[in-house]
Amino acid sequence: MPAATVRIATGELPPYATAEANDSGTALQIVRRAFALAGHEVRYQFMPWQRAQNETRAGLWDASAYWGANEERQRDFLLSNNVMSEQWVFVHRRDKALTWRKLGDLKPYTLGVIKGYTYTPEFWSLARKGELRTDGTPDDLAGLRKLLLGRLDAMPMERGTACYLLLSHFSPEEARQVDYHPRLLTDSFTTHVIFPKDKPASAQLLEDFNRGLKQLQASGEYQRLLRSVACPPHWQESPGRH
Incomplete structure (x- = not known):
């Protein structure tokens, strides 16, 4: 080589x-x-x-x-x-509104997470303390599928990645069921x-x-x-x- x-x-x-x-x-x-x-x-x-x-x-x-x-x-x-x-946002089902201003507000929701992803130090700290309810997910595509099945309430995801996966792996009807909250997980990723x-x-x-x-x-x-x-x-x- x-x-x-x-x-x-x-x-x-x-x-x-x-x-x-x-x-x-x-x-x-x-x-x-x-x-x-x-x-x-x-x-x-x-x-x-x-x-x-x-x-x-x-x-x-x-x-x-x-x-x-x-x-x-x-x-x-x-x-x-x-x-x-990158732009990281929380994606969620359109029929289940997501409301948050600070990460602690997400405590009532079950959030999909992927081991090894960066997210933010605060996010992982709250997850380790049990102050956020998380569900281990193998990848973003699996996370979107679990979201549609109602097994997750929301998942942090890079916005462009979510768009790409929704348009390439789901029907238009399924994609219409998924929304995102415009507040960024961090404004400098x-x-x-x-x-x-x-x-x-x-x-x-x-x-x-x-x-x-x-x-x-x-x-x-x-x-x-x-x-x-x-x-x-x-x-x-x-x-x-x-």
Whole structure:
């Protein structure tokens, strides 16, 4: 394998990271193009997110893409500059209104969660204390299915991912049953390529990636890659309807 090839562990978060897409999804294409501008090829290996993080920490991969920043990752990895910002919202059934201003307001609801997802430190802290009622879910698609079956009241989900899954895996009638609360889980959700701290090549790969990413953003190609995601028609309505 050529020395310039970067082996990256990743997971499924369509349309941003997915084996279903020829370009591997928006975020992974940004990562690929940034590395290419720095002289590296990229090879992705898809696996469950938690495994991708654990194996990268152990040095089995050159990097993992792409992740939110949290205390654990800042301790164990070198984090790149921001790949792209995400919008995390709570999705819920349209016939079951969701009301919240602070996370503690969500105590009455059963919330789907995915192990290994970042969410926010406050969210996970409340979940660990039992102040939020959570239900472990394997992935976002399964979460939406459980929501439609009434087994969940709500689930934190990246808005574009929810849109993509609703339009590609559900009938229009099913999609119409799902809504979202416009309040963001956090107003600053950056995402990053993470590199194992103990791997000798990590510091140089981080520098190369950040240089390529800066060049990509300056070229205008970055904005073209950040294509908008189609959403169910009723999601286009003005927020504040809650």
